[in-house]
Amino acid sequence: MNRGQTTSRDRLVIFGRYPVPGRTKTRLIPALGPAGAADLQRWLTENILETVRRFARPRKIEVEICFEGDSKQKMRQWLGSGEILSRQVPGNLGERMQAALLDAFQRGADRVVLLGTDIPQIRTDHLEQAFNALAENDLVIGPSTDGGYWLIGLNHPVDLFEGIKWSTDAVFGQTLALAKEHGLRVKTLSPLRDIDTAEDLKQVLPGWKDINNV
Secondary structure (H helix, E strand, O other): OOOOOOOOOEEEEEEEEOOOOOOOOHHHHHHHHHHHHHHHHHHHHHHHHHHHHHHHHHHOOEEEEEEEOOOHHHHHHHHOOOOEEEEOOOOOHHHHHHHHHHHHHHOOOOEEEEEOOOOOOOOHHHHHHHHHHOOOOOEEEEEEOOOOEEEEEEOOOOOOOOOOOOOOOOHHHHHHHHHHHOOOOEEEOOOEOOOOOHHHHHHHOOOHHHHHHO
């Protein structure tokens, strides 16, 4: 992967995937079908990217889309050429996020914020709060209502991903415990709800294809 040298001191990493039917948003397939679940993933990604662009472009913050699921060519055709594209490394979620954050720091970033695509409620002021928090704190984290988190940011590389029980309601608490072990100053943002299940979809996007009638 040849991305060239970078100069920005801030980087925002979107963790996502190409919307292949049957391989994305699988917990929503019973409610939406494989194609419908992929359509939702596509919309969520485009929605968060639009928000990120509104925030990052006037501030000259680099945006990286760290993806899995298909080819770089198809990602470019889908999302355009304005952002850095990189592939997620093999491994569990923590190993993949750790690699993405470490890569950003190795390329010269001072502050790195990483977020997923499953939180349509993210606004530009959330991103502003996250980067501002890293001026005085080592870690910024946005808890999700299911016990995970929707955003994580650091101002120096540190491993907060080893030993976490991913896809459980213990993720946020275990991450804070690791941060405490490392002696990190932590800023917590407001909790938001991600979309993993039909109930999440009803609560966050009640009009999405009449899911509330399913």
